[in-house]
Amino acid sequence: MSDEEKLEAVSGELLVTTTPMxxxxxxxxxxxxxxxxxxxxxxxxxxIPEKLAFNAELVEKIRALQFITIEKDYRNYIAENRAVNAMxxxxxxxxxxxxxxxxLEDIKNILTEKEE
Numbered sequence: 001m002s003d004e005e006k007l008e009a010v011s012g013e014l015l016v017t018t019t020p021m022x023x024x025x026x027x028x029x030x031x032x033x034x035x036x037x038x039x040x041x042x043x044x045x046x047x048i049p050e051k052l053a054f055n056a057e058l059v060e061k062i063r064a065l066q067f068i069t070i071e072k073d074y075r076n077y078i079a080e081n082r083a084v085n086a087m088x089x090x091x092x093x094x095x096x097x098x099x100x101x102x103x104l105e106d107i108k109n110i111l112t113e114k115e116e
Contacts, residue, residue, distance in 0.1 A: 022046070023053035027066040031074050039077065041070040
């Protein structure tokens with residue numbers, strides 16, 4: 001079979017799709033809690049347009065923000081952990097349930113505001 005006959009035997013269309021490239025920026029920190037225990041915090045930003053991802057100054061600022069956010073989250077974790085450990089088991093469960101409910105309510109309000 002000749003090349004022309006092979007081409008004629010193939011039916012259909014060649015579809016070319018171009019999707020813009022995106023990048024992901026991620027930072028991970030592991031903190032030691034003592035007694036061979038650690039806690040891992042990860043901050044990932046996905047689907048960053050390639051044009052922005054190749055802006056070195058912007059990427060440097062985003063990474064700095066990620067590290068600052070992780071440090072803040074770690075410190076909040078330590079403070080929350082100390083507060084919960086100072087409570088009785090029942091009080092700790094009640095406090096965590098209240099905080100969870102309040103946080104879910106905040107998320108619902110934020111999402112509702114965006115729709116309006």
